Amino acid sequence: MIFLKYLDFLKKIILANFKQLKRPYKIFLVVTKSCGSRCSNCLIWQEKPSKELSISEFELIAVNLGPSLSWLNISGGEPTDRDDLLEIINVFIQKCPTY
Numbered sequence: 001m002i003f004l005k006y007l008d009f010l011k012k013i014i015l016a017n018f019k020q021l022k023r024p025y026k027i028f029l030v031v032t033k034s035c036g037s038r039c040s041n042c043l044i045w046q047e048k049p050s051k052e053l054s055i056s057e058f059e060l061i062a063v064n065l066g067p068s069l070s071w072l073n074i075s076g077g078e079p080t081d082r083d084d085l086l087e088i089i090n091v092f093i094q095k096c097p098t099y
């Protein structure tokens, strides 16, 4: 079963190089712009976090992606600054089952 999962993932990666997929297999999700660090190569910490997506908005994204999503890259800011980070992850686990 795990072999089929990786095979499907590989197929999506290869196909994405030749055509536009109906839905993305990979998304880069900025869950917050909040960050306690002050890295010189990044200015995101100078922004005031605002209009962050709610759980129901993440759920809407996840439902629309469904099983096509194989790769979720969670980023920020500092994602752990969100108290509901585990809830966000769980939404994608529940709504985007690959098998």
Ligand code: SF4
Binding pocket: 035, 036, 037, 038, 039, 041, 042, 043, 044, 045, 076, 077, 078
């Ligand atoms: S988001 Fe990352 S790179 Fe930017 S300030 Fe925070 S820790 Fe540094």
